[in-house]
Amino acid sequence: MAAETETETNQAENKVAAEKESSTEKEGGDVSVVLAETKNVKHPLQNEWVLWYLKPDRAKNWNECLLKVSQFKFVEDFWALYNHIELASNLSNGCDYNIFKTGIEPMWEDDRNKKGGRWLFVLQKSKGQSKALDELWLEVLLCIIGEAFGEDSDQICGAVINVRPKMDKISVWTSDCNDQKAVLNIGRVLKSRTNVTFPINYESHAATQVKQGSVAKPLYQI
Numbered sequence: 445m446a447a448e449t450e451t452e453t454n455q456a457e458n459k460v461a462a463e464k465e466s467s468t469e470k471e472g473g474d475v476s477v478v479l480a481e482t483k484n485v486k487h488p489l490q491n492e493w494v495l496w497y498l499k500p501d502r503a504k505n506w507n508e509c510l511l512k513v514s515q516f517k518f519v520e521d522f523w524a525l526y527n528h529i530e531l532a533s534n535l536s537n538g539c540d541y542n543i544f545k546t547g548i549e550p551m552w553e554d555d556r557n558k559k560g561g562r563w564l565f566v567l568q569k570s571k572g573q574s575k576a577l578d579e580l581w582l583e584v585l586l587c588i589i590g591e592a593f594g595e596d597s598d599q600i601c602g603a604v605i606n607v608r609p610k611m612d613k614i615s616v617w618t619s620d621c622n623d624q625k626a627v628l629n630i631g632r633v634l635k636s637r638t639n640v641t642f643p644i645n646y647e648s649h650a651a652t653q654v655k656q657g658s659v660a661k662p663l664y665q666i
Contacts, residue, residue, distance in 0.1 A: 486518040486519070486520050486521070487518060487519040487520065488517060488518055488519075489516075489517055489518060489519060489522070489589055489590075490591045490597070491517070491545050491546070491589070491591075492515060492516070492517035492545070492546040493515060493516055493517070493522075493543055493544065493545060493546065493589055493602075494512060494513075494514070494515040494543070494544055494545075494546050495512075495513045495514050495515070495516075495525060495529075495541065495542070495543050496510055496511065496512055496513065496540075496541070496542040496543070496544065496549075496550050497510075497511045497513050497539070497540070497541060497542075498510050498511070498539060498540035498541075498542065499511070499536070499538070499539050500538040500539070507551070510542075510550070510551075513529070515546060517546075522585075522589060526582070526585075529541075531574075531578045532577060532578055532581045532605045532607065532612075533573075533574035533575075533577045533578050533607075534574075535607040536607070537607055537608055537609045538607070538608070539607050540604055540605060540606050540607070541581075541604070541605045542602060542603070542604045543585060543588070543589075543602055543603050544601055544602030544603075544617075545600070545601060545602060548601050548602060550602060550604060550617075552649045552652075552653060554601075556601050556619050557601055557617060557619065557649060558649065559619065559620055559621065559622075559649075560599075560601060560617060560618045560619045560620055560621050560648070560649055561617070561618060561621035561627070561646055561647055561648040561649055561651075561652075561663065562604075562615040562616060562617045562618070562646065562647060562649070562652070563615060563616045563618075563627075563630065563631050563634055563644055563645070563646050564613060564614075564615045564644060564645050564646070564647060565580060565584075565613065565614040565615070565638070565640065565644055566611055566612075566613055566642075567580070567611060567612045567613070567614075568610070568611050569609070569610055569611060569612070573612075577605075577612055577614075580614060580638055580640070581605050581614055583637055583638050584603050584614055584616060584634065584638065585603060586637075587616075587633065587634060587637050588600050588602070588603050588616065592633055592637060593626075593629060593630050593633050594629070596625075596626040596629050596630055599618040599619050599620060599623065599626045599627070599630065600616065600617070600618060600619075600630070601617040601618060601619050602616075602617050603615065603616050603617065604617065616630065616634060617649075618630060621646075621648040621649070621650075621663060624664070627646055627663075627664060628664060628666070631644060631646055631664060631666045632666060635666050643665050643666065644665070644666055645662035645664070645665050646662055646663050646664040646665070646666075647660040647661065647662050647663060648660070648663055651663075
């Protein structure tokens with residue numbers, strides 16, 4: 445029986461080797477598809493990320509309303525999470541989703557955030573906006589977890605979506621508002637990838653904390 449099992453194993457290995465060789469010939473040497481099919485490979489992200497959820501409750505402090513939902517460090521785990529939570533457009537008014545690198549909390553006071561700022565997309569509430577909001581939020585997430593900003597991706601702290609009665613906001617947080625080159629590169633990539641036609645503003649967290657009105661005076665605009 446052991447000899448038969450060994451023979452079957454050898455046959456299976458030979459089959460995989462033959463499939464790899466065949467794939468190499470057909471695909472010009474690329475065997476990644478075969479390897480993925482035979483080994484259940486997961487694709488790691490450059491960083492690990494945490495999803496936070498905020499649901500307001502007047503009986504609690506703000507930080508008590510902020511819940512850590514899950515974390516992920518593989519592409520497949522991101523999609524599993526995204527496909528099993530409510531779409532952003534279905535959140536109740538006052539609720540937020542926050543996706544930040546592991547070790548960075550979604551608050552101004554965090555050491556990685558307090559000298560930074562945010563690129564801000566503001567969407568006025570309108571009929572039929574839900575799909576556009578969800579598509580924009582997803583594209584922003586793919587930009588940040590996919591390191592779409594080259595070397596400046598190190599500046600990225602996370603992204604936030606705020607669902608509100610009159611307008612919704614999506615923001616991308618960076619760690620240093622004074623790094624103009626990096627901030628502007630991030631803004632240009634975001635504008636290009638999301639295909640929005642309206643201006644997006646970058647404001648420092650310091651300005652946001654003392655703002656009067658719904659938005660702060662921007663440092664940059666694209």
